[in-house]
Amino acid sequence: MTLTARDIRVSLGRKQVPHGVDLNAEAGSVTAIVGPNGSGKTTLLRAITDEVPCLGQVMVEGLDIATAPGWQLAARRAVLPQMATLAFPFTVLEVVRMGLMSGGHGQDPSLPSRALAEVGLAGYEGRFFQELSGGEQQRAHLARVLVQVWAPVGQDGPRWLFLDEPVAALDIAHQLEVMDIVTRYARAGGGVIAVMHDLNLTALHADHVAIMSAGRIAAAGPPDLVMTDATLSKVYGCKLRVGVAPEGPRPFLLPHCAALA
Amino acid sequence: MARAEIGAIPAMPPIVDRHRTARRAHVWLAGLLVVVCICSLATGASGTSLWRVLTALLAGDPVSVTDRVVMLDIRLPRLVMGVLVGASLAVSGAVMQGLFRNPLADPGLVGVSAGAGLGAIMAIVLGAFLPSALITLVGNWTVPVAAFLGGWLSTIILYRVSTRAGRTSVATMLLAGIALGALAGAVSGILVYMADDRQLRDLTFWGLGSLAGATWSKVLVAGPMIGLSILATLYLGRGLNGLAMGEATAHHIGINVQRLKNGAIMTVALATGAAVAVSGGIGFVGIVVPHLLRLATGPDHETLLLNSALLGASLLLIADLVSRVIIAPADLPIGIVTAVLGAPVFLWILLRRRGLVDL
Ligand SMILES: Nc1ncnc2c1ncn2[C@@H]1O[C@H](COP(=O)(O)OP(=O)(O)OP(=O)(O)O)[C@@H](O)[C@H]1O
Ligand SMILES: [Mg+2]
Numbered sequence: 102m103t104l105t106a107r108d109i110r111v112s113l114g115r116k117q118v119p120h121g122v123d124l125n126a127e128a129g130s131v132t133a134i135v136g137p138n139g140s141g142k143t144t145l146l147r148a149i150t151d152e153v154p155c156l157g158q159v160m161v162e163g164l165d166i167a168t169a170p171g172w173q174l175a176a177r178r179a180v181l182p183q184m185a186t187l188a189f190p191f192t193v194l195e196v197v198r199m200g201l202m203s204g205g206h207g208q209d210p211s212l213p214s215r216a217l218a219e220v221g222l223a224g225y226e227g228r229f230f231q232e233l234s235g236g237e238q239q240r241a242h243l244a245r246v247l248v249q250v251w252a253p254v255g256q257d258g259p260r261w262l263f264l265d266e267p268v269a270a271l272d273i274a275h276q277l278e279v280m281d282i283v284t285r286y287a288r289a290g291g292g293v294i295a296v297m298h299d300l301n302l303t304a305l306h307a308d309h310v311a312i313m314s315a316g317r318i319a320a321a322g323p324p325d326l327v328m329t330d331a332t333l334s335k336v337y338g339c340k341l342r343v344g345v346a347p348e349g350p351r352p353f354l355l356p357h358c359a360a361l362a
Numbered sequence: 363m364a365r366a367e368i369g370a371i372p373a374m375p376p377i378v379d380r381h382r383t384a385r386r387a388h389v390w391l392a393g394l395l396v397v398v399c400i401c402s403l404a405t406g407a408s409g410t411s412l413w414r415v416l417t418a419l420l421a422g423d424p425v426s427v428t429d430r431v432v433m434l435d436i437r438l439p440r441l442v443m444g445v446l447v448g449a450s451l452a453v454s455g456a457v458m459q460g461l462f463r464n465p466l467a468d469p470g471l472v473g474v475s476a477g478a479g480l481g482a483i484m485a486i487v488l489g490a491f492l493p494s495a496l497i498t499l500v501g502n503w504t505v506p507v508a509a510f511l512g513g514w515l516s517t518i519i520l521y522r523v524s525t526r527a528g529r530t531s532v533a534t535m536l537l538a539g540i541a542l543g544a545l546a547g548a549v550s551g552i553l554v555y556m557a558d559d560r561q562l563r564d565l566t567f568w569g570l571g572s573l574a575g576a577t578w579s580k581v582l583v584a585g586p587m588i589g590l591s592i593l594a595t596l597y598l599g600r601g602l603n604g605l606a607m608g609e610a611t612a613h614h615i616g617i618n619v620q621r622l623k624n625g626a627i628m629t630v631a632l633a634t635g636a637a638v639a640v641s642g643g644i645g646f647v648g649i650v651v652p653h654l655l656r657l658a659t660g661p662d663h664e665t666l667l668l669n670s671a672l673l674g675a676s677l678l679l680i681a682d683l684v685s686r687v688i689i690a691p692a693d694l695p696i697g698i699v700t701a702v703l704g705a706p707v708f709l710w711i712l713l714r715r716r717g718l719v720d721l
Contacts, residue, residue, distance in 0.1 A: 152614070175614065175615055190661060194379075195380075200615060
């Protein structure tokens with residue numbers, strides 16, 4: 102099953118970002134969206150999660166997000182925002198519980214604690230969310246998102262995770278841990294769309310990469326095909342060289358300063 | 363290794379489950395309300411004693427006319443009105459704080475009560491110009507309905523001004539509230555200036571911020587509005603919890619944000635309108651009660667709203683009791699009592715929580 106977005110346009114003031122974007126993603130695989138700051142990744146993610154009004158059509162598992170009721174969408178997909186705010190001193194457990202549909206009636210009450218353990222926050226249940234570090238807050242929100250669509254495949258089909266820079270604030274161990282959670286989710290049949298900045302993690306974990314540049318998709322496909330010296334250097338406007346890690350076929354790259362190259 | 367260290371620091375004794383405490387608080391606060399109600403019924407300027415009336419009733423003896431009047435027509439309506447107004451003030455404060463995602467949002471503080479007051483004054487002064495058919499249709503309801511409309515309009519204006527792209531600016535909210543309050547106050551002043559003698563009497567009586575004018579007819583008018591708003595809170599709790607994470611995230615977890623906001627605004631307007639219409643402006647209940655409860659049982663709106671209603675009712679009855687005994691047999695306007703008790707608590711909140719309300 103799939104997510105398809107056709108000709109997505111979002112008007113921001115006088116400009117359109119994204120500007121006519123098509124995106125296809127398959128459940129069972131990780132789709133990464135990469136691109137420079139301001140290229141429209143977050144706005145695209147907002148558009149396909151029905152957060153901002155957009156032109157074009159988005160279908161998730163056969164549901165048109167423009168017309169499907171919010172609760173139906175919420176049952177099939179969860180969204181991790183790039184920046185999360187929280188008013189009032191809720192505890193970590195209370196925040197994660199908010200991911201339980203309809204207040205958690207009729208759902209496994211141990212889910213929030215299990216999700217917290219999954220993201221490496223076991224034992225943080227009773228702490229105040231606002232007193233966590235930035236990376237811990239991000240992982241707590243990830244736990245909330247996981248709780249919302251815990252089973253990668255439900256009775257009505259695959260569930261989807263939409264993640265805006267899920268590892269941006271994390272140390273390297275937690276980056277790998279979170280990417281591992283995400284990959285396992287996809288391997289179990291769920292859909293994942295993640296906005297990423299770390300190209301090496303992207304190359305390592307994504308099955309499909311869409312490279313955005315100035316509101317458009319510059320290239321899309323499997324990482325070893327689209328993550329090339331030429332494309333990346335052009336999109337990011339600096340010299341980059343892609344190599345291959347000794348152990349495998351996945352590309353990896355090191356930035357080369359223009360002066361050094 | 364770093365992870366193990368972080369995990370080993372317990373920042374504070376864990377509050378693993380405030381949920382159950384908050385639920386138990388429903389019972390405790392209901393019990394408190396019953397006790398306060400009995401004290402309130404038993405206290406008054408006249409010599410009537412609750413004990414005497416009750417024993418007479420139980421023994422089947424006749425109750426004297428004075429006792430009957432004091433109990434049924436003075437103390438009881440005042441008690442019921444105190445419960446209704448206290449509950450509505452606290453609930454409108456709690457709902458408004460949830461809607462604006464800020465513990466300082468309170469109808470009295472940000473101009474909503476002033477807007478409701480303007481509506482009420484308009485109804486009293488300009489009511490004479492309304493078509494008589496309309497007057498006979500709405501009857502007793504003219505003032506509360508006008509107060510409701512005034513409160514509703516000011517809440518909507520306030521929300522529009524202070525919320526951009528789903529985020530509320532606290533500074534803008536407070537400043538817009540000051541502007542709204544000033545505007546409503548100025549227009550109210552003009553109306554008072556225009557009022558004739560009879561209307562002036564109505565206005566003074568209304569504006570005292572007191573439960574002294576409680577009558578059954580006022581209770582009948584305010585009761586349904588306040589009852590409706592308290593009923594509505596049962597459906598707002600989960601939504602307001604989600605809203606604490608911002609409008610977008612609330613939407614993503616399946617909350618109909620537009621409907622939630624409309625419902626919350628209506629609830630605030632109904633509760634504030636009804637309270638202002640029957641008792642004038644009584645401050646600080648809406649800010650102090652939810653704050654104390656958040657400290658004790660956490661910010662979960664699913665329990666906070668009902669607990670606020672219960673504690674607000676009790677605290678207002680206590681304030682009313684104080685206002686009746688402190689300079690007995692005269693009545694101190696209850697607004698003075700709530701301000702004297704509430705304003706220091708409010709300042710204390712500001713001192714303790716400077717980080718949370720940073721502008
Ligand atoms: N609300 C807004 N109003 C006007 N312009 C906006 C708005 N939000 C974003 N933009 C602009 O749209 C462009 C795309 O923004 P977007 O947040 O989608 O970028 P991004 O690719 O997610 O960047 P980053 O890597 O920094 O997160 C930027 O140029 C930004 O300035
Ligand atoms: Mg972004």
